[in-house]
Amino acid sequence: MSMRVNGDLHEIGLEPRVSLLDALRDHLGLTGSKKGCDQGTCGACTVWVQGRPVLACLTLAVACEDREITTIEGIAPADGLHPVQRAFIEHDAFQCGYCTSGQIMSAVALLRDGGAETDDEIAEYMSGNICRCAAYPNIRAAIREVRDADLETSGRA
Amino acid sequence: MRPLGYTRVSTVDTAVAAVGADATSTFLAGGTTEVDLIRLGVSRPDVLVDINSLPLKEIAYTNDGGLRIGALARMSDVARSPEVTYNFPALSQSLLLGASEQLRNMASMGGNLCQRTRCAYFRDAVSPCNKREPGTGCSALDGLNRGHAVLGTSEQCIATHPSDAGVAMVAFDAIVHTVGPSGARSIPIDDFYLLPGASPDVEHPLEHGELIVGIEVPPAPSARRSLYLKFRDRQSYEFALVSVAAAIEVREGRVADVRLALGGVGTKPWRARRAEVALTGGPATPQAFANAAAHELEPASPRRYNAFKVPMAQRAMVRALTRAMNGGA
Numbered sequence: 001m002s003m004r005v006n007g008d009l010h011e012i013g014l015e016p017r018v019s020l021l022d023a024l025r026d027h028l029g030l031t032g033s034k035k036g037c038d039q040g041t042c043g044a045c046t047v048w049v050q051g052r053p054v055l056a057c058l059t060l061a062v063a064c065e066d067r068e069i070t071t072i073e074g075i076a077p078a079d080g081l082h083p084v085q086r087a088f089i090e091h092d093a094f095q096c097g098y099c100t101s102g103q104i105m106s107a108v109a110l111l112r113d114g115g116a117e118t119d120d121e122i123a124e125y126m127s128g129n130i131c132r133c134a135a136y137p138n139i140r141a142a143i144r145e146v147r148d149a150d151l152e153t154s155g156r157a
Numbered sequence: 158m159r160p161l162g163y164t165r166v167s168t169v170d171t172a173v174a175a176v177g178a179d180a181t182s183t184f185l186a187g188g189t190t191e192v193d194l195i196r197l198g199v200s201r202p203d204v205l206v207d208i209n210s211l212p213l214k215e216i217a218y219t220n221d222g223g224l225r226i227g228a229l230a231r232m233s234d235v236a237r238s239p240e241v242t243y244n245f246p247a248l249s250q251s252l253l254l255g256a257s258e259q260l261r262n263m264a265s266m267g268g269n270l271c272q273r274t275r276c277a278y279f280r281d282a283v284s285p286c287n288k289r290e291p292g293t294g295c296s297a298l299d300g301l302n303r304g305h306a307v308l309g310t311s312e313q314c315i316a317t318h319p320s321d322a323g324v325a326m327v328a329f330d331a332i333v334h335t336v337g338p339s340g341a342r343s344i345p346i347d348d349f350y351l352l353p354g355a356s357p358d359v360e361h362p363l364e365h366g367e368l369i370v371g372i373e374v375p376p377a378p379s380a381r382r383s384l385y386l387k388f389r390d391r392q393s394y395e396f397a398l399v400s401v402a403a404a405i406e407v408r409e410g411r412v413a414d415v416r417l418a419l420g421g422v423g424t425k426p427w428r429a430r431r432a433e434v435a436l437t438g439g440p441a442t443p444q445a446f447a448n449a450a451a452h453e454l455e456p457a458s459p460r461r462y463n464a465f466k467v468p469m470a471q472r473a474m475v476r477a478l479t480r481a482m483n484g485g486a
Contacts, residue, residue, distance in 0.1 A: 015160075015161070016161045016162065016163035016205065017158065017161045017195075019192070038196070039193055039196065039197075040189060040193055040260065043257065043259060046259055052233075052262040053258060053259045053262060054259050054262050054263045055189075055259045055260065055263065058188055058189050058192045058193055058260075058263065059188060059192070059263070060163070060185070060188060060192060060205075062163050062207075063163075063165075063185065063188070063207050063209065065165075106258065106259070109258075110258075123393065124253075124393055125258050126258075127257055127258075127393035127394040128256075128257020128258055128259045128260065128394055129257075
């Protein structure tokens with residue numbers, strides 16, 4: 001089958017049982033997406049399919065033929081970090097870092113789509129990304145910062 | 158590891174023919190339940206027929222002001238569509254209070270209605286469970302049954318149905334449209350969910366290969382001020398201990414129309430008909446709400462750890478009715 005990941009087309013042979021997460025990590029070497037629970041609970045494996053956050057562990061790779069996949073490796077410009085990645089570092093929005101790529105994939109989509117006006121909205125949207133280190137206040141702070149910076153650059157602040 | 162076949166289809170007829178012709182095959186939509194249960198060893202299909210390319214994603218008003226929702230419309234799209242948020246807020250709220258954003262982006266509406274129970278004994282693939290393996294017994298009856306049902310139970314099964322959207326759909330008298338090997342038909346949603354009785358493994362009247370193609374929600378005057386309340390152990394991303402979909406229309410102090418359905422307490426999304434009958438035509442007062450709620454829970458059969466759901470469901474109904482009467486939210 002062929003799969004387009006971060007703009008690159010890959011030809012791979014996979015059993016239908018293989019999850020998108022295993023295909024990315026074990027077959028394409030894209031290990032930024034993490035395997036936490038492998039049952040759709042923790043959000044560590046969050047990637048985008050057709051631009052929307054989904055759980056790669058509950059997605060079958062074979063069902064992604066002709067779909068556009070975006071992983072954490074695909075969101076930053078070639079020469080640096082995505083603003084959300086920078087904000088996560090600045091705000092110490094992780095301790096162990098295992099959930100971070102999933103958190104960022106959700107956060108970038110949230111900021112892109114809007115709906116992060118209040119902390120409650122942020123918490124609700126991000127509730128599918130569990131952080132066992134409980135860095136939640138810092139994650140929200142990072143998201144707020146990028147939200148407010150976006151508002152300033154777009155002249156809406 | 159057992160081999161698993163996969164095929165992608167592009168028309169309803171080929172989908173129905175493919176699954177209908179092979180007793181070991183099943184439909185794959187969002188996969189949030191099916192892939193999970195395959196990995197747990199609870200679901201054991203030999204072939205997955207991927208229906209995600211079928212043109213069943215519409216969300217639109219019907220001519221009479223109701224809704225028509227394609228079976229493959231995603232939960233997140235339905236939850237945020239203006240047609241739903243404006244005219245059927247309880248449905249929108251039930252979707253937004255269900256699952257996480259990632260799961261809502263994946264899960265289809267047809268699949269949502271067909272979710273399997275979260276009963277731990279069903280999901281562990283080894284405990285006796287009449288739903289998973291008929292005739293083996295029910296481990297929940299005298300087991301850890303805090304999350305289990307108090308209404309519609311049988312000696313064979315006390316598992317709750319986990320869908321939030323199903324509760325709102327039941328309140329609104331939705332109709333499930335299907336196409337199967339024997340043709341097309343429309344099933345009122347209350348008949349789409351079967352009580353466990355002596356055969357908890359049979360949850361729907363669908364034949365093998367019968368596919369949900371759409372869900373129709375008829376118009377209801379009170380629906381625009383409907384609401385969905387959900388009570389759970391965590392504030393977000395958790396299944397309901399008790400939930401309520403409610404809509405009420407009061408004229409001159411009397412209940413002209415009322416819709417009430419419960420989640421988390423029944424073996425199926427539970428239309429609270431006893432309460433509706435008790436309320437209709439009577440005064441719209443807190444006391445009347447409380448009496449009706451108590452009446453609804455009279456047939457409840459609580460077990461060791463879930464008796465708290467009986468008073469909790471009653472209070473939730475009173476709160477939901479009170480808020481719905483005062484304009485929702």
